[in-house]
Amino acid sequence: MENDTFLRACRNESTEYTPVWLMRQAGRYMKEYMALKEKYSFLEMCRTPEIACEVTMQPINAFDLDAAIIFADILLPLEGMGIGLHFAKNMGPVIENPVRTRADIDAIRIIEPEEDVPYLLKAIELVKTELNEKIPLIGFAGAPFTLASYIIEGGGSKNYVNAKSIMFGDPEYWHKLMDKIATLTGRYLNAQIDRGVNVVQLFDSWAGCLSPDDYVEFVLPYTKKVIDSVEGRVPVINFSTGTGTYLEILKQGGGDVIGLDWKVRLDESRERLGYDVAVQGNLDPTLLFSTPEVIKAKVREIIDQADGKPGHIFNLGHGIILGTPVDNVKMLVDYVHEYSRKG
Amino acid sequence: MENDTFLRACRNESTEYTPVWLMRQAGRYMKEYMALKEKYSFLEMCRTPEIACEVTMQPINAFDLDAAIIFADILLPLEGMGIGLHFAKNMGPVIENPVRTRADIDAIRIIEPEEDVPYLLKAIELVKTELNEKIPLIGFAGAPFTLASYIIEGGGSKNYVNAKSIMFGDPEYWHKLMDKIATLTGRYLNAQIDRGVNVVQLFDSWAGCLSPDDYVEFVLPYTKKVIDSVEGRVPVINFSTGTGTYLEILKQGGGDVIGLDWKVRLDESRERLGYDVAVQGNLDPTLLFSTPEVIKAKVREIIDQADGKPGHIFNLGHGIILGTPVDNVKMLVDYVHEYSRKG
Numbered sequence: 001m002e003n004d005t006f007l008r009a010c011r012n013e014s015t016e017y018t019p020v021w022l023m024r025q026a027g028r029y030m031k032e033y034m035a036l037k038e039k040y041s042f043l044e045m046c047r048t049p050e051i052a053c054e055v056t057m058q059p060i061n062a063f064d065l066d067a068a069i070i071f072a073d074i075l076l077p078l079e080g081m082g083i084g085l086h087f088a089k090n091m092g093p094v095i096e097n098p099v100r101t102r103a104d105i106d107a108i109r110i111i112e113p114e115e116d117v118p119y120l121l122k123a124i125e126l127v128k129t130e131l132n133e134k135i136p137l138i139g140f141a142g143a144p145f146t147l148a149s150y151i152i153e154g155g156g157s158k159n160y161v162n163a164k165s166i167m168f169g170d171p172e173y174w175h176k177l178m179d180k181i182a183t184l185t186g187r188y189l190n191a192q193i194d195r196g197v198n199v200v201q202l203f204d205s206w207a208g209c210l211s212p213d214d215y216v217e218f219v220l221p222y223t224k225k226v227i228d229s230v231e232g233r234v235p236v237i238n239f240s241t242g243t244g245t246y247l248e249i250l251k252q253g254g255g256d257v258i259g260l261d262w263k264v265r266l267d268e269s270r271e272r273l274g275y276d277v278a279v280q281g282n283l284d285p286t287l288l289f290s291t292p293e294v295i296k297a298k299v300r301e302i303i304d305q306a307d308g309k310p311g312h313i314f315n316l317g318h319g320i321i322l323g324t325p326v327d328n329v330k331m332l333v334d335y336v337h338e339y340s341r342k343g
Numbered sequence: 344m345e346n347d348t349f350l351r352a353c354r355n356e357s358t359e360y361t362p363v364w365l366m367r368q369a370g371r372y373m374k375e376y377m378a379l380k381e382k383y384s385f386l387e388m389c390r391t392p393e394i395a396c397e398v399t400m401q402p403i404n405a406f407d408l409d410a411a412i413i414f415a416d417i418l419l420p421l422e423g424m425g426i427g428l429h430f431a432k433n434m435g436p437v438i439e440n441p442v443r444t445r446a447d448i449d450a451i452r453i454i455e456p457e458e459d460v461p462y463l464l465k466a467i468e469l470v471k472t473e474l475n476e477k478i479p480l481i482g483f484a485g486a487p488f489t490l491a492s493y494i495i496e497g498g499g500s501k502n503y504v505n506a507k508s509i510m511f512g513d514p515e516y517w518h519k520l521m522d523k524i525a526t527l528t529g530r531y532l533n534a535q536i537d538r539g540v541n542v543v544q545l546f547d548s549w550a551g552c553l554s555p556d557d558y559v560e561f562v563l564p565y566t567k568k569v570i571d572s573v574e575g576r577v578p579v580i581n582f583s584t585g586t587g588t589y590l591e592i593l594k595q596g597g598g599d600v601i602g603l604d605w606k607v608r609l610d611e612s613r614e615r616l617g618y619d620v621a622v623q624g625n626l627d628p629t630l631l632f633s634t635p636e637v638i639k640a641k642v643r644e645i646i647d648q649a650d651g652k653p654g655h656i657f658n659l660g661h662g663i664i665l666g667t668p669v670d671n672v673k674m675l676v677d678y679v680h681e682y683s684r685k686g
Binding site: 159161164169211213214244246262263265285286289290301 | 502503504507508511512551553554555556557585587588589605606607608627628629630632633634637644664666
């Protein structure tokens with residue numbers, strides 16, 4: 001690997017500067033992406049390897065990022081699981097047959113990635129060729145809780161009443177559902193690793209609706225199962241949002257890197273987690289709507305909190321927001337490098 | 344006061360049992376409320392003292408609650424501030440002229456409660472008469488951050504990009520806006536206290552989008568200003584959600600009681616906060632969709648974590664959710680009393 005800074009940071013090894021990539025770095029804030037989006041739907045883009053490869057490379061060509069992430073969606077396994085999915089115009093994902101009953105849970109199929117997401121695996125191959133070992137490629141999956149609540153709620157949710165009704169009301173089947181999802185997610189990630197991704201990230205974007213005790217009982221064993229299933233193959237980033245009150249519990253799920261949102265200070269998080277695990281984060285993505293001066297000041301704060309210790313990957317605390325100015329993204333990436341080299 | 348259990352718990356004094364009230368205890372989950380809602384819009388209900396009084400009393404008549412809370416909305420001051428507001432059918436509040444510019448901020452009027460919300464003050468008088476000193480009445484207001492982001496975003500928001508753009512991009516005017524809101528909120532609460540509310544609660548339901556450092560710089564001084572402005576008159580409940588990573592900072596804002604959501608354990612929260620301040624919380628409101636057995640088990644956990652120490656008010660971590668079964672609400676209130684008496 002020409003530039004393995006990101007990989008070394010994932011392994012908690014020292015690096016010459018702080019590596020940086022950005023969640024949702026390929027997306028609607030880039031005009032190159034929007035040009036493609038006019039011709040293809042989101043799912044068409046994901047399911048056409050050449051386009052998924054092109055979109056993956058767009059931010060790599062535009063910014064000096066230390067890692068690429070395959071263009072895909074955490075809901076891609078759904079079709080193979082037997083759950084219909086489409087993306088409504090300006091509405092996000094719509095699940096056609098939400099999982100609500102024991103029969104629905106029993107009916108979920110454990111995917112065979114080679115059969116069910118061949119386009120994703122092919123896209124990974126194309127990107128690996130295109131990257132030509134310049135920087136690492138990240139594969140990813142939804143964490144079991146986020147995927148489970150998506151397929152139960154049938155889309156985004158404010159209170160997760162349906163998901164929690166199964167979780168609290170029928171714990172036997174909740175555990176069955178989560179175990180199935182953990183099994184298929186392990187397969188999904190291992191297939192990505194087989195095709196060459198260098199790191200995998202689990203996205204538990206919705207875990208923030210859970211109490212620490214409910215996380216321990218209903219979620220932790222399955223996140224751990226997924227992470228254990230790729231153990232030793234590539235570094236794992238265990239990412240979630242809204243979980244800063246129980247970082248110590250997240251760590252029990254495993255992962256070489258714990259993803260942090262901006263609700264916790266980086267220095268405090270590292271102290272709580274211990275320095276044997278790396279961290280990724282944690283700029284508030286809305287800051288990218290601000291001025292270069294304000295952004296730079298916040299970058300300095302975060303890098304100063306990291307205090308030159310090994311194992312910090314710079315990122316946002318969540319994905320880039322639609323409408324983010326591209327110039328600020330470029331400036332951010334360059335400034336993380338510049339300031340951390342000095343440090 | 345016939346039953347001052349709630350007031351004593353607010354003052355961190357010992358009580359014979361754990362007092363309980365529920366955020367949004369008057370509302371759409373009750374058929375009595377829906378019957379009125381068929382005839383009047385939400386704002387009509389708020390602006391008609393007799394109806395606001397009737398709605399306030401509905402849960403008091405149905406359940407054995409230890410406190411009433413005046414039926415109102417945190418957006419009631421908007422009209423007096425010069426900001427148009429209506430409630431769209433099934434859509435929640437819509438702000439007609441969101442605050443986006445310096446001129447918009449300069450134009451905000453500091454309300455005169457007697458002129459601008461006479462209906463609210465009248466409703467408080469009616470409820471006080473109706474309650475006849477049986478249990479205390481809570482008044483409330485939105486905390487400055489939540490009210491500021493509401494009037495800037497013009498409604499609910501996912502990322503608070505507009506609010507944070509002013510906060511990060513024009514801090515001078517952000518501070519000016521927050522100071523104005525803190526001043527008028529102080530007046531608003533003091534007018535409620537003048538008419539007889541026994542406790543006030545500040546709702547910072549949206550503070551959870553802020554980093555601890557941004558909370559300290561952009562929010563804390565104004566929450567503190569509001570709380571200071573009612574100092575010594577009645578107990579204050581300082582409530583927010585999604586802020587469990589920086590409870591210690593919330594405490595600096597003041598308040599006799601810190602409101603907790605379910606993202607932090609009650610015992611851990613009290614240890615972090617110190618026992619010189621009371622706490623309120625912290626059942627996940629989705630649990631009320633579960634079975635009595637599951638709800639009771641969680642109630643026991645929370646009361647056991649409170650460990651018989653003075654200064655615990657039982658509540659949900661956020662408001663009652665639409666669709667919550669009324670029978671479970673009744674059972675919850677009774678069981679909190681029953682179990683905590685034993686303890």
